[in-house]
Amino acid sequence: MHGKLSCLVVFTSLVLYGQGYQPFQSKIPNGDKVPSPCDDNLWGGVGHLVPGGGGVRNSFGKAFGNGTSWTKDLCEADSDGDGKTNGEELGDPDCTWSEGDPAPGDVADLSHPGICEPTDSKECTELNDGLVLDGCSTYSGATQMRMLLSVLTLVLAFILLF
Numbered sequence: 001m002h003g004k005l006s007c008l009v010v011f012t013s014l015v016l017y018g019q020g021y022q023p024f025q026s027k028i029p030n031g032d033k034v035p036s037p038c039d040d041n042l043w044g045g046v047g048h049l050v051p052g053g054g055g056v057r058n059s060f061g062k063a064f065g066n067g068t069s070w071t072k073d074l075c076e077a078d079s080d081g082d083g084k085t086n087g088e089e090l091g092d093p094d095c096t097w098s099e100g101d102p103a104p105g106d107v108a109d110l111s112h113p114g115i116c117e118p119t120d121s122k123e124c125t126e127l128n129d130g131l132v133l134d135g136c137s138t139y140s141g142a143t144q145m146r147m148l149l150s151v152l153t154l155v156l157a158f159i160l161l162f
């Protein structure tokens with residue numbers, strides 16, 4: 001009885017931790033390969049202020065909206081204001097990609113569509129307005145809260161088990 005309940009709790013915890021951005025990654029070109037301007041890691045939650053996704057959205061996330069698709073308008077827009085269109089940043093400069101197509105472009109040429117780069121330029125410092133600072137501090141905000149919830153759930157599962 002306790003075993004089944006614990007499994008359910010662990011499963012729910014993992015689902016909660018994993019959700020947030022993954023359903024959206026497949027809706028934009030190279031959605032799971034967007035580099036972080038802060039380090040060598042990927043920025044999984046492309047539309048969010050923190051790399052792990054969840055919480056407040058960045059300019060690209062706001063433009064993307066809720067569950068919409070990769071439209072020509074979104075592709076041609078420059079959401080972060082750095083002079084490159086969202087399509088150029090995500091490897092689809094001609095805006096020909098559709099959900100389900102193979103990932104376009106060269107991974108090495110990708111950049112973040114919701115963060116003005118180079119981040120240390122004067123214009124980008126203003127445009128990003130603290131965004132990069134938030135994102136570059138590890139486990140801030142929503143990510144930290146979700147990790148805490150997962151750990152608490154796991155602890156509860158072990159208490160129930162033993």
Ligand SMILES: [Ca+2]
Nearest residue numbers: 078080082084
């Ligand atoms: Ca841009």
